Amino acid sequence: MNAQRVELANLVKVFDGPGGEKVVAVDDLSLTVEPGEMVTLLGPSGCGKTTTLRMVAGFELPDSGQIFIGDQEVSRQAPNNRDTAMVFQSYALFPHMTVGENVAYGLRFRKLSKNQMQERVAQVMKLVGLEGYDRRSPNQLSGGQQQRVALARALVVEPQVLLFDEPLSNLDAKLREQMREEIRRVQQSLGITSLYVTHDQVEAMSLSDKIVVMNQGKIEQVGTPQEIYRRPATRFVADFIGKVNFFPVSRWALSGGQMDVQVYEHRLTLEAPETALPRDIVVMCRPEAIQLQRDAGIPGKVRKAVYLGSAVEYTVEMPDGALATVVENNPLPGGIIQPGEEVGLVFDGQNAHVLPA
Amino acid sequence: MSIATHRQRSVFSKNIATFRQDPMLLFTLLIVGFLLVVFILFPLFKVLTLSVTGSGTFSLSEFRYIFEQWWLRQTFFNSMLLGVITATTSTIIGYIFAYAFARTSMRGRWFFRPLAMLPLVSPPFMFTLSVILLLGRNGLITRYLLGLRGFNIYGLKGLVLVQTIGMFPIAFMNLEGVLQSIGTDLEEAALDLGASRLAVFRNIVLPLSIPGITSSWLLIFVTSLADFANPLVLGGRFDVLSVQAYLQFTGMFNAPRGAALAVLLLFPSLIAFTLQRYLISRRSYVTVTGKPGHMRLRFVSRWLEWCLFAICLMVTGIILLFYLTVIAGAFVKKWGIDWSLSLEHWHYTWDVAFRSFAQTLQLAGIATPISALLGMLIAFLLVRKSFVGKSALGFTSMLSYAVPGTVVGIGYILAFNQPPLLLTGTGLILIICFVFRFMPVSVETGVSQLVQIDRSIEEASTNLGASTAYTFRSITMPLIKPAFIAGLSFAFTRCMTAISAIIFLVSGRWHHVTVLILSQTEIMNLGAASVISLVLVIVVLTGFGLIRLAVGDKNRRLSV
Ligand SMILES: Nc1ncnc2c1ncn2[C@@H]1O[C@H](COP(=O)(O)OP(=O)(O)OP(=O)(O)O)[C@@H](O)[C@H]1O
Ligand SMILES: [Mg+2]
Secondary structure, three states: OOOOOEEEEEEEEEEEOOOOOEEEEEEEEEEEEOOOOEEEEEOOOOOOHHHHHHHHHOOOOOOEEEEEEOOEEOOOOOHHHOOEEEEOOOOOOOOOOOHHHHHHHHHHHOOOOHHHHHHHHHHHHHHOOOOOOOOOOHHHOOHHHHHHHHHHHHHOOOOOEEEEEOOOOOOOHHHHHHHHHHHHHHHHHHOOEEEEEEOOHHHHHHHOOEEEEEEOOEEEEEEOHHHHHHOOOOHHHHHHOOOOEEEEOOEEEEEOOEEEEEEOOEEEEEEOOOOOOOOOEEEEEOHHHEEEEOOOOEEEEEEEEEEOOOEEEEEEEOOOOOEEEEEEEOOOOOOOOOOOOEEEEEEOHHHEEEEEO | OHHHHHHHHHHHHHHHHHHHHOHHHHHHHHHHHHHHHHHHHHHHHHHHHHHHHOOOOOOOHHHHHHHHOHHHHHHHHHHHHHHHHHHHHHHHHHHHHHHHHHHOOOOOHHHHHHHHHHHHHOOOOHHHHHHHHHHOOOOHHHHHHOOOOOOOOOOHHHHHHHHHHHHHHHHHHHHHHHHHHOOHHHHHHHHHOOOOHHHHHHHHHHHHHHHHHHHHHHHHHHHHHHOOHHHHHHOOOOOOHHHHHHHHHHHOOOHHHHHHHHHHHHHHHHHHHHHHHHHHHOOOHHHOOOOOOOOOOOOOOHHHHHHHHHHHHHHHHHHHHHHHHHHHHHHEEEOOOEEEEOOHHHHHHHHHHHHHHHHHHHHHHHHHHHHHHHHHHHHHHHHHOOOOOHHHHHHHHHHHHHOOHHHHHHHHHHHOEEOOEEOOOOHHHHHHHHHHHOOHHHHHHHHHHHOOOOOHHHHHHHHOOOOHHHHHHHHHHHHOHHHHHHHHHHHHHHHHHOOOOHHHHOOOOOOOHHHHHHHHHHOOOHHHHHHHHHHHHHHHHHHHHHHHHHHHHHHHHHHO
16 A cells, blocks of 8 residues: 555634634644654644544635645545545444445445455454454444454445544543554555544553644644653743643853753753754653652652652652642652652753743 | 243232332322223223114124225225325425435525424414415415316315325424434444445435435325324315214214224324334434534535525425415415405404314313323333333324324214213313323323433432432423423414314314314315414413423523
8 A cells, every 4th residue: 555645734623603703624734644653633622623524525615725635635635536535433334334345444435246245354354353243233242342444344345545533432441441442553554644532641642653742723833742741841841731830930041051040049051852842941850750869859748749659659748839740650669758858859851841931 | 921920920929019118109009000001992992883883783784885996995095195205205205305405505594494384383274274275266376377277176185285284294203303312423434435325315314314315205295194184174086084983973974984984094004103113213224323413514515505495495486385374374365266356254263263263262271281290100111110011101192193183073072971971062171182182292202301311310309308209200201391392283283273182072062163264274264264273373372481481490590
């Protein structure tokens, strides 16, 4: 299969809200998905993920901007003429057809012989682990199996682009994890360019080659899961992905590729970011990157210690009264610091990162 | 074997236990059951027995006679033919409306919907009146605009026209619900896989609406069979069962033959109705997947949307024309002869119809709330309680839907013309007839509303110490208010516009306004008939408003 690049250029979509006001669902969005890549659109509810995806599928027409699949512009093409296939959140299985008929449906519109059709269906059913389920009705399947049928139905037409709109949100936690791996496996083995919408950061992290964090119709950051987690570009991204601490910076100076920052009277040396910084900045650090020590680091006082089994989560009061979160993994029995004790927060410059305030 | 009896016994003893725990339930069930048997089943039983014992002993001679005489045999086939054609045309038009409303962004809904619903609240043969005024021997269109002399609208074509206009809204309402419940994501999925719009309709939308289409068809078939007033006035030489049964029973005083014709009318209706129930009860797969979403995509081309618009416009145009005709008929001095305007018919109507109106309102006013309340009570029992004979109760309470009014009328005459239940000639028999005939809608809407309300709400009430009766009154009733309003509105409309059963039961003492319209039409006093029909529509619509006001107000006080 020859994978295609998908390119979105300056897409804008405005809806009429219920009160007649304008809702800008997607606001000048540009994005490139490289051939064979799995890119996830991640963001809070209402940020325009679904709308973006539906524009790629052709269910919504952009108010302005362009969509390319390969070299072909498809912005105004009808959905049935675009070579995309979508896996719906509700699965949208045809209830009056058997599983086999559901999967074969898309092949009706492609010039194939009966034999070829059967062969393709059998192949795909095997790929998603549904051999022998052809004659069942979708109603007789579990949620996870229905999900597989939906996936198979999209895969069988060998689309140039595979689209997913929160396909796992109707499944329970365990199944979700299993299906997540399944989707990733299938997508990678076939190398289909894919766009995946979710608001679950764990899902996004584990699935994607690249994550696109969206907020209010705009892209906040595009990057690999690692980049997004370790080097978020904005406070919004840092905050949206996982737990994070922001420490105030009272003074800072660049020196070569490094920068000196002063946090609560403590001096840290960090790697300087590539982009220019405004005057007011903060230092971000993930809770698990901080160690608590007795007599070193930024002073604080433990307010709360919650034992979580694999970790202890401390809430520490900083000198200015702000609260920081520190997670200690694999705590030793008896090693848990009690509320009220004075501690020092220590973290490596490599694990900290400056952001505009 | 022993396991079976054991299970039976345990079910039985469980019932005893329930009743002991809740004696009120047993008491209520006994009363409701008794009423349904006496006022629904017993009259039917009387019709059946008379039809096979007319000559004194058991024999099928009446039926043999009917099928030997071609003119009687023909009534049966005519009824079927009319039913099939009307059901087909109405369902097609209803589907077109439903599709246009549920799947397109067609303009003019604000205009189409109220007009399309108007036939549901119109007196039974108001459109027949219009058709006579427009297309009859002195018809405005046929005689004066086109100058036709020999044109004859009486018979099958006229009946198909008026019944279709009168009954397609049933299909429209039903099918709109069906189409709305088919998730648009199914269509999107099909489109996304490469299906053309036409293929999406053929492969997805149409197959998924087949159960709804069939069910609408059967419902209209039953309604068409039961129609009495339109064929009586507009049938001409096209004789149908309901009319012939009435004529034989009252006009020819041949009660056994009337009963036999009624039985011939009853069976096809029962079969169609049972089929329809079965279709509905089979969990329709529409609800299983797919989420009903907002229509975001155009599933039809602009061209097709215009076609749909044109059809909707044409049908509602006819309805509007029919209404305007009746309004004109009410003010024109002598239709076809003297076109000058006058209030003559209004004066005349005031004199002849006032008492009928007052009595009709009085009877409807009493019967409506009783009917709706009884319906809610039965719905409550069906959904929330378990007891032996539950499905029998459910079936019997819905039976009146299927039984043509003519059969009910004959049944009531036969059942209640002697002690201990000597009711013929009283107002009570009319009230009872109304209550039991128009209860099914209350039961049905009540059931569908109740199954959506989590029973734990009621359990919380009993848990806090309230009795079943108090819980029903203080918790259940307010929650099923929408169903109650629907039940009241339906019962009121039908009480005011009923005729097929009522015509057997009116008397010198108690009159009904629809019977008056009929007699005015029969003596070709079309002006007066128009006036009464118009006033009746206005009364029914006013009644709707009052019901909403009355029930709504009470609830507002509750919610404070
Ligand atoms: N058809 C529509 N009409 C009006 N407003 C719409 C429509 N579709 C989406 N919107 C609005 O556009 C914005 C973006 O919606 P969208 O469905 O793309 O969000 P989302 O990121 O997918 O959210 P979620 O995570 O909740 O699915 C929202 O404010 C939404 O209310
Ligand atoms: Mg969404």
